[in-house]
Amino acid sequence: xxxxxxxxxxxxxxxxxxxxxxxxxxxxxxxxxxxxxxxxxxxxxxxxxxxxxxxxxxxxxxxxxxxxxxxxxxxxxxxxxxxxxxxxxxxxxxxxxxxxxx
Numbered sequence: 001x002x003x004x005x006x007x008x009x010x011x012x013x014x015x016x017x018x019x020x021x022x023x024x025x026x027x028x029x030x031x032x033x034x035x036x037x038x039x040x041x042x043x044x045x046x047x048x049x050x051x052x053x054x055x056x057x058x059x060x061x062x063x064x065x066x067x068x069x070x071x072x073x074x075x076x077x078x079x080x081x082x083x084x085x086x087x088x089x090x091x092x093x094x095x096x097x098x099x100x101x102x
Contacts, residue, residue, distance in 0.1 A: 013036050060068075 016035065066073075
């Protein structure tokens with residue numbers, strides 16, 4: 001069984017507001033609101049990094065993609081060869097070896 005956590009999984013702002021409501025204290029409520037306003041101001045001041053639009057992005061050519069993903073194609077071919085050979089092995093075993101066992 002999972003261990004129960006003693007700490008609630010809530011943001012500090014929510015915890016402060018809940019504690020203030022339990023105490024009935026207006027000072028703690030104003031403190032929680034000021035902390036929330038500071039957090040909102042900090043979030044607004046962060047710059048937003050955006051990538052270029054789809055119209056300005058360069059589309060790679062087929063040759064560039066072939067060169068970049070050559071090793072992946074090689075690995076896929078090797079896996080296909082292995083899977084095919086194992087499949088043929090199972091078919092041969094089912095046709096020739098298994099009927100002789102019974």
